[in-house]
Amino acid sequence: MTANGASALGAAVPEEAAFTQEVPRGEPILEVRDLIKHFPLTQGVLFKKRVGAVKAVDGVSFDLMQGETLGIVGESGCGKSTLAKVLMNLEPATGGSVRYKGEEISRLSGAALKAVRRNIQMVFQDPYTSLNPRMTVGDIIGEPYEIHPEVAPKGDRRKAVQDLLDVVGLNPEYINRYPHQFSGGQRQRIGIARGLALKPEIIICDEPVSALDVSVQAQVINLLEQLQGEFNLSYMFIAHDLSIVRHISDRVGVMYLGKMVEVGSDAEIYDHATHPYTQALLSAVPVPDPAARESRDRIVLTGDVPSPANPPSGCRFRTRCWKAQQRCEVEVPLLAAPSWLDGAASHDSACHFAAEREIGQAGQSGQAGESGQGGTE
Amino acid sequence: MPDIHDEDSYEPHPKPGVSHLDYAGEQGMAVEQETLVERDPVKREEARSLWGDAWRDLRGRPIFLISAVLILLLVVMAIFPWAFTDTDPRKADLVNDYLRRPNWGDVFGGGWFGYDAQGRSIYARVIYGARASITVGIFVTAAVTVLGGLTGMVAGYFGGAVDAVVSRITDIFFGIPLLLGALVLLNAFATRTVWSVVIALGVLGWTQIARVMRGAVLTVKQADFVVAGRALGAGTGRLMFRHILPNAIAPVIVVATIALGGYIATEATLSFLGIGLQDPTISWGIDISSAQKVIRTAPYVLFFPAAALSVTVLAFIMLGDAVRDALDPKLR
Structure with missing residues (x-):
């Protein structure tokens, strides 16, 4: 630098x-x-105070x-x-x-x-x-x-x-x-x-x-x-x-509140997203097929984006994340490939608990989201 | 990287005419536009700008036409007064008593509007008086537009500390009452001519234009095309005069046109008070002032110069109103 x-x-x-x-x-x-x-x-008007x-x-x-x-x-x-x-x-x-x-x-x-x-x-x-x-x-x-x-x-x-x-x-x-x-x-x-x-x-x-x-x-x-x-x-x-x-x-970067939360090739991001925010974003993409729409699982985030003037400590997404734990409050997650993942899931993701969202688990994670939400507030 | 301008380096594009039709279909609106345009090939390339649209709009407004004809007449009168009368406006012949009523039959003659207390032809003096009023009006407006425009541009463009200092100076000048300030300033001149009145009103009058200009510049400065200019590497001068000024000038033009009539009235007021123009300069204000003494016996001595003044001021204010309406697309 x-x-x-x-x-x-x-x-x-x-x-x-x-x-x-x-x-x-x-x-x-x-x-x-x-x-x-x-x-x-x-x-202040005349003497501006930061x-x-x-x-x-x-x-x-x-x-x-x-x-x-x-x-x-x-x-x-x-x-x-x-x-x-x-x-x-x-x-x-x-x-x-x-x-x-x-x-x-x-x-x-x-x-x-x-x-x-x-x-x-x-x-x-x-x-x-x-x-x-x-x-x-x-x-x-x-x-x-x-x-x-x-x-x-x-x-x-x-x-x-x-x-x-x-x-x-x-x-x-x-x-x-x-x-x-x-x-x-x-x-x-x-x-x-x-x-x-x-x-x-x-x-x-x-x-x-x-x-x-x-x-x-x-x-x-x-x-x-x-x-x-x-x-x-x-x-x-x-x-x-x-x-x-x-x-x-060719490659996609996902931003949340002034930070890059996930970067990878378009296949990695769209098919193997590991950051909860990316997963939530993707679940909001409209699906043209009504049958598929019924069966898919939307992650509905609660709350608003926090003010960028006063962002949350640790991970910035933790206030709206269903995976958030004590660690997210203290430790800022780094944008790096998580060591516990491999294959297409192993791309840069700024999450302590980065993991692909599995279809069978989706419903559970959605429910966990609601209860988890209460826990983090 | 390949050269954009090298014909061989990129795939040949459809011929202009063809591509034009292709892309016309990209939007419903566009199709409509294109077909409308195609129907009238002569008009197609006519440049339509804000000013072009405004001009088209103005030509159909009776208010504009009336005021434009009046102003044109007044300007010709100011430049060639001798074309309107043979009588010398300074010739005082006491045979022509002011108690002799206007001779309506003496059209364009010395006695048409009667004579003033010194036996001078009122008609000739009304004609010759236009020059002082028009000169003061146009030159004061030009001076305040340049001075106020530049000040407002600098304050609005640079912002921050520059804006704070320049705006406070503007406020100080804004606080001086125009008439009182002009009285004080004109007192400093030993002999007062049209130019001393122009200087006095110019020094005191620029603040309104500066404020309007600053506001307009602040708005335009935010526009994406100014950011795009900066992204291309354009310098301050280019951004100010190529991008911001042409888009910020419209409200200034409107305010200046309306103010022009006000400056003419102010000149007459100052002359009436005896602090503006002086004899032997011929001015409607001076004539109105000297008519006071005979107002009860011969009101027409006051009436004609006062009417000329009112019509002139009204013409400029109407012109300003028409221009404002034409330049504001929301009022169309």
Whole structure:
């Protein structure tokens, strides 16, 4: 950690060359370690007194591999979007490190930050507010070239913008239109084209389809998948829709109250979840078949998500967990593969009692949940 | 990674026309939009922006048309007063007694509206008086828009300590009554011209615009497209003037247009009180002031400059109202 910080200070303006080297497929391109983002809570009008902090992101670690899609799921307010903003350097990190190709980027500013921005881009959630209503589509997609003139020479920009429109499946003739003349799905394509303009290597998608109709969601998801193949992109895909994340992701991370509770390949998470929170989330996925719906066993969590300003001690999920015991109150579970599990169940899970949920046991565990709930309160 | 702009590096996409039809079907709404658009190919590429929509809306509003015609007339009057009258507004001929009633038959002539106490043509003075009022109105508005706009932009954009300091300074100026402050400031000028009135009102009047601008900037600053600009690496200048300003300027334009009429009225008030413009400058305010002495015997001496002033102020306020309604989509 300290070594990383020192190297970042030493290389205040990293050589451009450092970012142009190719990372082999499957190797980490973005390494996040113990990332913390606390928003201070202050009191007083003139002399602000710090009375606490909202721990939006509190010690998150993961690797994003070159060419993969890492899905991040979790309910509203768990810190997914804050994580994206911190990774994009839109919010300064309170602590921890973010390394892109081995280079610490979370404390960069000025020209060095601008160089990193070329390589990490973002697609926003709401296509209705993420495009400037006073700019034409050509200006919106061409703006990256004005900010980074070295990417496309002045004479080629119009052509480059039209190519991008074509790539995302929009008519290149639309270059002089304004955003309000497009539908939600078309606008999101414009947002994606803007993200692609600088030929980045990583695109952080912050709930890119949750504001769209279901039929349009599929088209945008397919477009993102197609572009990943064409331009060799790595995605971090934030969403709260579990089925979309399963469709697009190679690996999935589950967040709860500012912490990553479980990380694994999509099969590991969806078929062999070992963290109780993940199991509860998965049991809430709607099942289309009424017969199957009857027989399946939903885990209904009681209570609300605790306030991130005052999270529970030990395991953050313990207040709503049916497995919670004395140990969960005292000891923070680490995100690591539990030694007592093997096979697909042996992936990173931050639970002292990580175990796959067995079908026969499901009913019992649900009942145990109710009685266990009473015990922990 | 492959070059986006290299034709060979990605699979050829459907031809533009085809892809356009394909994607038109992605949403019911979109299909409807597309077909509507297709029916009228000439209009298709016409840029429709907020200002474009506002302009289309304004053209159909009688209030806007009336006020625009009036303002146009007043501006022409201010620039070319000699085109409206042959009479010298400063020529005082005591043969023309103010007790002689207006000569309604003398259309556009010196005696049309009668003569004032010094035997000067009231009609000519009403025409020539437009220049002072319009100049004060337009230049004060320009000054307060630039000054208040920049102050509000800085306060809203940077926030925190900068906002606290700038906003307190704004509050201090806001606390000075416009008329009292202008009286004190104008007293400092040995000879008062149109420009000294512009300076005095500009120095005192920018606070309202600054507050409106700050509020608008605070709202727009949060928008995702500004965050997107930052994520692209855009600098402060680009974010302020490319992204925030065009989206925050509408309420400022509205307030400024309405305030313009108020500044004209304030100038007249100051001139009436004897602290604004002075002879030989011709101003409706001065004429209203000098008409007091004869108001009981010859009320028309007061009536015409006062009517001109009221119509001018009303025209600008109506214009401001129409612009506000046109720019606010919720009122459409």
